[in-house]
Amino acid sequence: MNAVLVVVVVLLAGLALVVGATGALAMAGKLPGNDILGVRTPETRKSPEAWDVANRAAGPAFLGSGLTLLLGTVALPLVGGWVGGIVVVVAVVISFALLNVAGIAGARAAAIWDDAQPDEGGCGCGPDGCGGHPGESEAGGCSPAGDAGAGHADAGCEGGAADPARDCGVTGGCGSCALQSMCETGTAGR
Numbered sequence: 001m002n003a004v005l006v007v008v009v010v011l012l013a014g015l016a017l018v019v020g021a022t023g024a025l026a027m028a029g030k031l032p033g034n035d036i037l038g039v040r041t042p043e044t045r046k047s048p049e050a051w052d053v054a055n056r057a058a059g060p061a062f063l064g065s066g067l068t069l070l071l072g073t074v075a076l077p078l079v080g081g082w083v084g085g086i087v088v089v090v091a092v093v094i095s096f097a098l099l100n101v102a103g104i105a106g107a108r109a110a111a112i113w114d115d116a117q118p119d120e121g122g123c124g125c126g127p128d129g130c131g132g133h134p135g136e137s138e139a140g141g142c143s144p145a146g147d148a149g150a151g152h153a154d155a156g157c158e159g160g161a162a163d164p165a166r167d168c169g170v171t172g173g174c175g176s177c178a179l180q181s182m183c184e185t186g187t188a189g190r
Helices: 002-025 048-079 081-116 163-168 181-185
Strands: none
Touching: 002 048, 002 081, 048 081
């Protein structure tokens, strides 16, 4: 076995162990919050609970990625030559695809978890409904008193539905609170 092959095998084996251990720790809920390993998105950084939920969801894909790298590592010296090189390249590509799946699954799980948490107001999700302004109904529409005279600019509802984007001063629509953190600073002075 030549020196280059040994270096490649050692690097792949080390990477396989790191990725596989990350997956195992994530699935067990033991992966500590950090800046290097795991799913590190704004959704997962909101709380320790969001971090755990996201990384538990991503754990199987992390583990699969590590196992794929390990199989490529084992196949390289067994197969050898250019065919062994192709096996390693395929293993690395599959591993990266699985890491991408892990990130998507983790970010999605954290977003779903975050959406299930009680809202704290802002961007159309206040306790008073439709932007949390007086005169607006709990169902998200405007009550008869909830027109532009409700004490804030452009407070009317188009077509009987609230427009949280207007409430927050955000163009392009706010929908369900997806922009809540952006909108809270704009409504803090009201």
